[in-house]
Amino acid sequence: MMTYTEQIEDSMFDKLEESEKDTEFIAMESKTYLKDAWDCFKKNRLALAGLIFLLFMVVLAVMVPVLSPYTYDSQNLDVRNALPSMAHPLGTDKLGRDILVRLMFGARISLMVGFVAAFLNLIIGVVYGGVSGFMGGKTDMVMMRIIDCIYSIPSMLYVILIMMVFGSNIGSVLLGICVSSWIGMARQVRTQVQTLKQQEFALAAYVIGAGKLRILFKHLIINCMGPIIVSTTLMVPEAIFTESFLAFIGIGISLPQASWGTLASEARSVIQSYPLQIVWPVLAICLTVLSLNFIGDGLGEALDPKNR
Amino acid sequence: MSDKVLLSVEHVKTYFDVTKGPFSRKQIVKAVDDVSFTIKEGETYGLVGESGCGKSTLGRTLVQIYRATEGRICYKGRDISTLTQNDRKEFTREVQMIFQDPYASLNPRMTVGEIIKEPMEIHKILSTSREREERAAELLKTVGLKPDHIRRYPHEFSGGQRQRISIARTLALNPKFIICDEPISALDVSIQAQIINLLKEIQENMGISYLFVAHDLSMVNYISHRIGVMYLGHLVEEGDADEVYENPIHPYTKALLSAVPIPDPDKAREKKRIQLKGELPTPLNPPSGCPFKGRCPIATEACEETRPELKDYKGHKAACFRIQT
Ligand SMILES: Nc1ncnc2c1ncn2[C@@H]1O[C@H](COP(=O)(O)OP(=O)(O)O)[C@@H](O)[C@H]1O
Ligand SMILES: [Mg+2]
Numbered sequence: 156m157m158t159y160t161e162q163i164e165d166s167m168f169d170k171l172e173e174s175e176k177d178t179e180f181i182a183m184e185s186k187t188y189l190k191d192a193w194d195c196f197k198k199n200r201l202a203l204a205g206l207i208f209l210l211f212m213v214v215l216a217v218m219v220p221v222l223s224p225y226t227y228d229s230q231n232l233d234v235r236n237a238l239p240s241m242a243h244p245l246g247t248d249k250l251g252r253d254i255l256v257r258l259m260f261g262a263r264i265s266l267m268v269g270f271v272a273a274f275l276n277l278i279i280g281v282v283y284g285g286v287s288g289f290m291g292g293k294t295d296m297v298m299m300r301i302i303d304c305i306y307s308i309p310s311m312l313y314v315i316l317i318m319m320v321f322g323s324n325i326g327s328v329l330l331g332i333c334v335s336s337w338i339g340m341a342r343q344v345r346t347q348v349q350t351l352k353q354q355e356f357a358l359a360a361y362v363i364g365a366g367k368l369r370i371l372f373k374h375l376i377i378n379c380m381g382p383i384i385v386s387t388t389l390m391v392p393e394a395i396f397t398e399s400f401l402a403f404i405g406i407g408i409s410l411p412q413a414s415w416g417t418l419a420s421e422a423r424s425v426i427q428s429y430p431l432q433i434v435w436p437v438l439a440i441c442l443t444v445l446s447l448n449f450i451g452d453g454l455g456e457a458l459d460p461k462n463r
Numbered sequence: 464m465s466d467k468v469l470l471s472v473e474h475v476k477t478y479f480d481v482t483k484g485p486f487s488r489k490q491i492v493k494a495v496d497d498v499s500f501t502i503k504e505g506e507t508y509g510l511v512g513e514s515g516c517g518k519s520t521l522g523r524t525l526v527q528i529y530r531a532t533e534g535r536i537c538y539k540g541r542d543i544s545t546l547t548q549n550d551r552k553e554f555t556r557e558v559q560m561i562f563q564d565p566y567a568s569l570n571p572r573m574t575v576g577e578i579i580k581e582p583m584e585i586h587k588i589l590s591t592s593r594e595r596e597e598r599a600a601e602l603l604k605t606v607g608l609k610p611d612h613i614r615r616y617p618h619e620f621s622g623g624q625r626q627r628i629s630i631a632r633t634l635a636l637n638p639k640f641i642i643c644d645e646p647i648s649a650l651d652v653s654i655q656a657q658i659i660n661l662l663k664e665i666q667e668n669m670g671i672s673y674l675f676v677a678h679d680l681s682m683v684n685y686i687s688h689r690i691g692v693m694y695l696g697h698l699v700e701e702g703d704a705d706e707v708y709e710n711p712i713h714p715y716t717k718a719l720l721s722a723v724p725i726p727d728p729d730k731a732r733e734k735k736r737i738q739l740k741g742e743l744p745t746p747l748n749p750p751s752g753c754p755f756k757g758r759c760p761i762a763t764e765a766c767e768e769t770r771p772e773l774k775d776y777k778g779h780k781a782a783c784f785r786i787q788t
Contacts, residue, residue: 359568
């Protein structure tokens, strides 16, 4: 039997104040999710550089009519195929149009196609995938088979068919790109919702009487917002790329309007004598796509709760 | 505690179809298989059993997360599967649930205030957002947290504190009946007692009934008025808490009790532990006859063939052929 050398008595202890009883302390500083994510995003140099470049592009594309003395279709046959100079920083094309101005007008179209396509994919994909995963059973089965059908036709075919019906304009290009590209998003959201809906917080929402819509949007989808935002960001360059490719092979918006793809295609015809002209649109596409990819990666890291 | 029956469960079965693909053999998990009991107003009914015996499934069937395959669940005398839209709303307001895992049962994207206000918004309790906010702060005090925690997120709290937030969320609806699905099993021992005492205190102040699920008999005995013991989807013993705790009559309960550690070393030395042989059989293709026969030290041939019914021995019920009276 063990004994203590000194007797321990109750009087040797101080009593806790009533208010201190039962409390455990909170160590972590209170930060909202978004603030936390932004702090993490800022630390990623590449992502930040990408964001700055993209913002710069957007500002230029919006401001170009104010900033420039030329318009995208003002021809000046005296300065055809000029090299970069003070008057034309990136030179002129075969009709004497300022390449920088055309590039910036091209940015309007290319960026718009990218963002609008990504936005449409976001809305359609999240709602479709969310409903499919949440309802489960027969509804889910039918909805997934519909997706399989849409997916089984090559997306280029949609674009060409839609162009034939609605004509060569930016709307048809957008529609063509969007017909099947939301499917990836829908599948991803469906899988996430299927796992999240088994979690106890979703059951708790059901038990307190929350309706289906509230559970789906306020409890499930909000919890997969991280991956959703990342995929949306990565969808922008994909759409820009597809549009450029289509324009390059001659499908898409009609001249004299130009997207980056059209510019590249035009420059190709003079590539033997003026190779510099094709560099600019290609560079614009590359840098924008790269920036968006960096932003996507940065967001992926910043929005992942495991990095907290 | 009054004598009015609040909830009666009559021969409830909850089966899961886990058949894989359209061409394989049909496979059914009999998670809850013919369970009957009643809970009175203001009473705590403790439900114990090994993990996987169907306790959570039973609790979830009671709040209609799962539909009962067969049988009836009556709340205040009305079958809950036939409630109208309005009555169902009333039912969800009165019957609440606290979940096992405090780390999974709170939406990580909502602040504590939003979590506690949500049930009030759904049921239109109080009219303005201000009033709800005040009520939420009050509830936080009731469960032993600080009102200024209201703008924080769940990840900033410890397990015990989160369980308190869960409790506050259910109390926001002034419920009459709360199902506590192992609310303490994920917590530290020192915190467990605090939560149990909080639940007890709430019951005394508000007259709430509990279905208290746990796998540890000593905790259940402390909080419950009556105890039911589950084994492989069946209720095998039921009676007043002290009665079941002090003189268990079903061999399974005896074995469970012999595994409870006793704080007094002298008494502990006298105690004989009954070793359960064998693993818990799965509720997928359960054995015929008595579900416990494979691990029972006193099983006979009679136990092989038919399943013993729950029989009443002066208020203490058990399902075993070997009980002599
Ligand atoms: N949704 C489900 N689908 C299929 N089987 C399930 C489901 N939920 C529980 N089960 C099975 O039912 C049995 C009882 O589980 P559960 O009620 O969680 O037990 P307990 O809470 O007592 O540990 C287990 O065998 C489990 O695998
Ligand atoms: Mg359980």
